[in-house]
Amino acid sequence: MTTPTARCPALFIAAPASGQGKTTVTAGLARLLRNQGKVVRVFKTGPDYLDPQILAQASGQPVDQLDLWMAGEAYCRQRFYDAACEADLILVEGAMGLFDGEPSSADLAALFDIPMAIVMDVKGMAQTAAALVSGLVGFRDDIHIAGLIANACGSQRHRELIEGALPSTIPLLAAMPRDPALSLPERHLGLVQAAEIREDLEARFEAGAKALEAAGLLDALSALSPVTFTAPQEQLAAVKPLLEGHTIGVARDAAFSFVYQANLDLLEQMGATLRFFSPLTDSRLPECDALWLPGGYPELHAQTLADNGAMRSAIEAFYRADKPILAECGGLLYCLETLTDYDDITHTMLGLLPGQGAMRGRRGCQGMQTAELPEGPVRGHAHHRSMAEGTPEPIGHGRRQRHPAPGEAIYRQKRLTATYLHLFFPNNPYAVARLFSVSPACCEPQHSEAFTHATQ
Template structure:
């Protein structure tokens, strides 16, 4: 495949030695700092994630897509980065977990596309070791594009000086952010609290941007950053067939059902579907539609309200009885069981389209990339949940891990009851448009091993 040169812009991949170091805070602060100065900023999230993108989208004012060399694929990553570079002054990619964690990792993405790495290190209770961590991150993989290191949660000016002195190369120091509650982003069991759930989220981003503006990183001009360019393929992608033309898909979307990739919505529309949204938490009933998508989210935090949605429950039952499809992912599936036991042990009657119950656990129940074969075509995605289900239904299929043998009966179950299809599996629809379309068509699905 031949390629053509693309416009250059500034770019950075914000990484860390582990989760919880402050990657999202720094990435969103950097985006907000430049966006409020009138620059065009585009942000991405490395790996599967629904929550961090909420903050990045708020900071940039634009949709935030995922980049993953396995789940979304290199061609998709290249096309999205290239499109962003064509319009942006600055492209920011937030890493996932630690810089070298996962397969593929954030380091793999940085290396593949030449994205310079900004390492964020939580420096609490640390001095000289800060230098060792920074040196190791930079040199663990020879040739990794590198920008520098930023300390997070710095206790004092003196502490910051100790951290800076610990670096072997003074030019690597890009500053430090103080320990400050006014811009800390709160977390819960699946990750950060969504921006829409907090009061004055922009004020938090502005406080973080103000703090970053006082650092060497914040004072650097974009012209001083290494130019970033993505070679765009000259061969166009195969057009998506309008397999859902004329069909209306109703999608639950609110604080209980917020785990929606913008790329999935784009793909459904490219397939020809008309999308309508409804909020169970606001008391909405089911809009007129041909199919329903109940995405993941936090039904366990709103179980009392969802339990009282009797009109919606009855409408979903009538929809299923008429043979119209329902695709329910993770939290969406949880709401369809008869009972949901929340973390406090309280049992809530749910919508009852699937027999059995789900119960929240104290520990993570599953995490990682997964794929599901529909009609022999693999649909890629992932899983991440704290609840477990108990049901008399026999799984119609199970997901598999990429490139790994696994014991029989493992992987995420896919439950089918009439036209209702549910799983803990989160699908990335663009990985297989044909397979994604089948989830919203009334014809039975032939599942197989991926």
């Protein structure tokens, strides 16, 4: 039987480090092509929540996170194949520096033979930018560097100095001007959420699109050869309707927005009905059998959460009724007794779980881990700038990807499961179904290898 294939031009936007302007360039390029009537499918490398929100608004298309360890090769291959069947161009935004992490952005690009454009902030350098790019090109022989996008370029002369120093095999694809109107606003966990600054983002997208068009990036794109994307030889297993007839209430507002679209899709594929609600503004829960309190920015809205006594009472009654609740990161903080924000003001939270949450400085915990749950292992990640103290004895800890030390604590009180870990549900649908099921024994307690195929 012949494996299905699809061909589509693709470009991987990478950088030597974080903060070089990858998202600015990717969003501007997606908007430029969208304005020309093209269908652009954008992917984000790694477990990022904020960049995909930005890129989805810029492209007008859903944005999936792709990570070879967390999601698995078969999952990534299926997403690329599906996109290639419908898109005029595929864009992939990398994470951190292109060789950082295991697996790295370069690993993903090499596996699928996607050419990489290096975005580099060239402020304060000229010929050195060419030297750095040359070093990146020569570091591995299994990747193809399509060229350099010089970001924050100060002048035409600045561009000429960089371009003149580049070897003939590394073209300067574009030079983005040094303009604050093009950059995207940030806060302590990354970019500001798209929904908070939608109109401002629109102006920045359009400015970025115009700058990239003026810089001649479209000419470089026209020279890209289509990439052949192959469907996985082992098709992803059909999802069983393990949550048929179940309704899951999902917190979704400015305080709780760190949600993988893949997680929502999987719950619905398993037969669940999703009902979204806002702990900030709603006074009662939707009719539901289980709750999901995802991560987000509860620390920025702690007073509003504390003041919404009706919602706090509703969630407490739900918990007392011994119904399933999954609380991740920001959801964990919401479930504690108190939360102290960056202004050192302490706010009353739900009190479902003993303990006090507090924000801390720029340093925090991050990294890939496997949540070792009684229902089964589920891969995910942690990324937070807070700490929880006075909590009960955990039922387990996350297993770090490449370090023997225990990872994030996992708490279990009645049917509440709370942890700093953000879970990637497709990694083990059976475990997730058991987490949310009213009768968890009805779901098979096994690991779904058909959904994992992950790099060990």
